[in-house]
Amino acid sequence: MKTLAAAALFLSFLVTAQVSRAQDAPKPPSATGAASPNKIDPAKEADIRHLLELMGSVSTAQQVMDRMTQSIRPLMASSLPPGDYRDKLIDLFFAKFESKFDAKQIINLAVVRYDQHFSDEEIRGLITFYETPLGKKASKELPALTAELQTDGQQMGQDIGRQSMMEVLQEHPELEKAMEDAAQSAAPQH
Numbered sequence: 498m499k500t501l502a503a504a505a506l507f508l509s510f511l512v513t514a515q516v517s518r519a520q521d522a523p524k525p526p527s528a529t530g531a532a533s534p535n536k537i538d539p540a541k542e543a544d545i546r547h548l549l550e551l552m553g554s555v556s557t558a559q560q561v562m563d564r565m566t567q568s569i570r571p572l573m574a575s576s577l578p579p580g581d582y583r584d585k586l587i588d589l590f591f592a593k594f595e596s597k598f599d600a601k602q603i604i605n606l607a608v609v610r611y612d613q614h615f616s617d618e619e620i621r622g623l624i625t626f627y628e629t630p631l632g633k634k635a636s637k638e639l640p641a642l643t644a645e646l647q648t649d650g651q652q653m654g655q656d657i658g659r660q661s662m663m664e665v666l667q668e669h670p671e672l673e674k675a676m677e678d679a680a681q682s683a684a685p686q687h
Contacts, residue, residue: 549604570591
């Protein structure tokens with residue numbers, strides 16, 4: 498039971514870290530997509546929804562969710578103790594998780610955020626842009642560009658992390674020895 502709680506807590510942390518990168522951002526509206534306390538003007542809401550449609554936001558939200566699942570799956574597997582149960586547990590978890598995910602909820606959240614950050618005049622200006630050939634190209638290319646940058650950033654972070662750890666261990670051989678001793682004592686004895 499402790500392992501399950503630890504895995505759930507770990508996964509919750511991972512999902513939160515993936516979805517919410519900016520700590521200073523205001524709290525998001527509810528996951529049900531409920532509007533903020535100030536009701537959005539219906540005409541502005543229609544403009545925002547039209548903009549999000551032009552930008553391909555539903556498919557982008559689904560792509561982000563798919564990438565998040567792909568990146569979390571190996572982390573979840575490595576955080577759970579080995580055993581025949583693990584793959585089935587992870588598969589069932591993601592099936593349940595994906596059954597609860599609805600890209601339309603993301604759109605509802607986006608409507609509230611766009612309302613907070615842009616005036617209706619600015620939204621109409623963005624609509625005008627996304628109706629141009631350049632805007633259409635940006636809408637088509639930005640999701641792939643973002644995914645590539647995310648992958649590049651993750652790789653760069655892994656490389657920097659590996660270099661940093663090697664340097665720390667070289668500078669502090671006592672920590673390297675302590676880590677090796679801990680690994681040996683944690684290894685199963687035959």
